[in-house]
Amino acid sequence: MGKEPAAIETHGLTKRYRGGQLAVNRLDLTVPRGSVFGFLGPNGSGKTTTIRMLMGLIEPTDGTARVLGSPMPRAARTVLPRVGALIEGPALYGFLSGRDNLLRYDAADPTADPRTRTARVTAALDRVGLTAAAGKKARAYSLGMKQRLGLAAALLQRRELLVLDEPTNGLDPQGMREIRALIRELAEDGTTVFLSSHLLDEIEQVCSHAAVMNQGRLVVQGEVAELAASARGRLVVTTPDTGAAARLLKERGIADVTVDENRVTAELPPEDTELADINAELVRAGVRVRGFVAERASLEDAFVALTGEGFDVAG
Numbered sequence: 173m174g175k176e177p178a179a180i181e182t183h184g185l186t187k188r189y190r191g192g193q194l195a196v197n198r199l200d201l202t203v204p205r206g207s208v209f210g211f212l213g214p215n216g217s218g219k220t221t222t223i224r225m226l227m228g229l230i231e232p233t234d235g236t237a238r239v240l241g242s243p244m245p246r247a248a249r250t251v252l253p254r255v256g257a258l259i260e261g262p263a264l265y266g267f268l269s270g271r272d273n274l275l276r277y278d279a280a281d282p283t284a285d286p287r288t289r290t291a292r293v294t295a296a297l298d299r300v301g302l303t304a305a306a307g308k309k310a311r312a313y314s315l316g317m318k319q320r321l322g323l324a325a326a327l328l329q330r331r332e333l334l335v336l337d338e339p340t341n342g343l344d345p346q347g348m349r350e351i352r353a354l355i356r357e358l359a360e361d362g363t364t365v366f367l368s369s370h371l372l373d374e375i376e377q378v379c380s381h382a383a384v385m386n387q388g389r390l391v392v393q394g395e396v397a398e399l400a401a402s403a404r405g406r407l408v409v410t411t412p413d414t415g416a417a418a419r420l421l422k423e424r425g426i427a428d429v430t431v432d433e434n435r436v437t438a439e440l441p442p443e444d445t446e447l448a449d450i451n452a453e454l455v456r457a458g459v460r461v462r463g464f465v466a467e468r469a470s471l472e473d474a475f476v477a478l479t480g481e482g483f484d485v486a487g
C-alpha cells in the first residue's frame with residue numbers, strides 16, 4: 173500500500189456535546205486502504221458521533237480527522253463525492269417509490285451523470301435485492317427494506333470508501349447474510365468499507381480489521397485475526413465425570429477451571445504442554461472423556477480479556 177494515505181486517520185479526535193457529554197475521547201484511528209474495517213462497540217460508545225465527525229456533519233471539539241488523505245470537515249466538498257455513506261437511516265420520501273427515491277437522490281448529486289442515471293439506479297436496486305419492490309412506495313417498506321434502499325443510495329456511484337453505520341440494523345438473518353455478502357463483494361472490487369456494528373460475530377465474519385470502542389475511548393484496533401489471537405483459547409472437556417476431571421486439571425496446574433453442566437473448561441496450558449497427555453491422564457483416572465478440544469479464541473474472548481467486561485451482544 174506504500175505511501176498512499178490511510179482511508180481514514182484521526183488523531184486525538186474528541187467530541188464533547190453541549191450538554192457536557194464526552195461522546196468521543198481522544199480517538200486515534202487508522203483505517204488502511206482496502207480493508208473492511210469494523211467499528212465495534214456497545215450502544216452509546218461513540219460510534220455514530222465518530223462517523224458524523226468523519227463525514228463533516230458535526231465539528232470535533234478537538235483533534236483532527238483525515239478522510240482519503242484530506243482534512244475533514246474542511247475538505248468535505250471534495251472528499252464526500254468519493255465516499256458513499258449510510259448513516260442513521262437514510263432520509264426517504266415516503267410518497268415516492270424506492271426507485272424514484274434513488275432517481276431523486278442521484279439527481280441532487282452534482283457529480284452524478286444524468287445520462288447513466290436510470291441504469292445506475294437499476295443496478296443499485298438489483299445489488300441490494302430490491303428489484304421486485306422497486307415500484308412500491310417507500311412508506312410501505314419494512315425497516316430492513318429501508319436499510320437496503322439506503323445502501324443502494326450509497327452504491328449509485330463507484331466509491332473509494334463506503335461508511336456504513338450499522339448496515340444490518342433491522343434486517344432478518346437472511347437479509348444480514350445478503351448484506352454481508354455484498355460488503356465482501358464490494359471489498360473485493362477494491363472499495364474500503366468502514367462499518368459500525370454492535371455485533372461481534374458480524375465483525376468477525378466480514379471484517380479484516382477492527383477497532384473496539386467503549387465509553388468514547390478506543391480499546392484496541394488491528395487485524396481481526398491478530399486481535400482474536402491475542403486472547404488465549406480454552407480447553408473444553410465434555411464428560412459426565414466433571415468433578416474428577418476438574419480436580420485433575422487443577423492438580424495439573426491448569427488455571428481457571430470452570431464446571432458447566434457436562435463440560436469442564438479451563439485456560440489452555442502453556443504452548444509446550446502436550447494436550448494428548450492431559451487427555452490420556454484423564455482417561456487413566458477413569459474420567460469418561462466424550463469430547464476434548466482446544467477452542468479457538470473469538471473476538472469476544474479478546475474483548476473480555478482486554479476490558480475485563482462482558483460485551484453486550486444483545487445491544
Ligand SMILES: Nc1ncnc2c1ncn2[C@@H]1O[C@H](COP(=O)(O)OP(=O)(O)OP(=O)(O)O)[C@@H](O)[C@H]1O
Pocket residue numbers: 189190191193194195213214215216217218219220221222370
Ligand atoms: N446530539 C447529542 N447531544 C448530546 N449527547 C449526545 C448526542 N448524540 C449522542 N450523544 C451521547 O453521546 C454518547 C455517544 O453516542 P453515539 O450515538 O455516538 O454512540 P453509538 O456508539 O453510536 O451508539 P448507538 O449505537 O446507540 O448509536 C452517548 O452517551 C449519547 O447519549
